[in-house]
Amino acid sequence: MKGVSPYGPPTTVTCQRITCGNLQHRHDALCDLDHRYNVNGDMSIEEATRWLVDYALMSPQRARQRVDFISTCRSYVINYNLGKDMVRQYIERDTVSAAQRWQEFQRMLSTPTLPADLQ
Numbered sequence: 001m002k003g004v005s006p007y008g009p010p011t012t013v014t015c016q017r018i019t020c021g022n023l024q025h026r027h028d029a030l031c032d033l034d035h036r037y038n039v040n041g042d043m044s045i046e047e048a049t050r051w052l053v054d055y056a057l058m059s060p061q062r063a064r065q066r067v068d069f070i071s072t073c074r075s076y077v078i079n080y081n082l083g084k085d086m087v088r089q090y091i092e093r094d095t096v097s098a099a100q101r102w103q104e105f106q107r108m109l110s111t112p113t114l115p116a117d118l119q
Contacts (some may be wrong), residue, residue, distance in 0.1 A: 045071070083115070090118040 018046055043051065052063035070077050091108070095101045 086115060086118045 008019055045064075048067045048070070049060065049063045052058045056063070056066075058066065065093055087105075088106070091101050091104050095104055
């Protein structure tokens with residue numbers, strides 16, 4: 001179908017959800033692109049650029065810049081999103097209020113913490 005991506009609409013892979021209308025849509029698109037282009041390798045540079053234009057609402061120039069960054073800094077992109085999810089899950093595990101989450105986050109940042117400590 002003309003104008004519809006053969007890869008389907010964006011889906012969240014392992015990224016934190018931001019609940020704010022269009023911002024959520026853009027975030028999901030970026031997370032999905034990072035997974036499809038970076039991890040699976042089932043998108044070309046041109047397809048990844050088009051994906052960002054269509055789903056993340058970027059200009060073609062900005063989309064190409066993002067794809068170039070993903071290509072160059074692949075492990076950063078993957079580990080950034082993985083780390084963000086690990087920290088979020090750790091902080092939310094035993095806290096019920098926002099105040100408790102901020103207190104736990106501050107504690108985590110002020111003490112040496114390894115990825116294994118977050119599991």
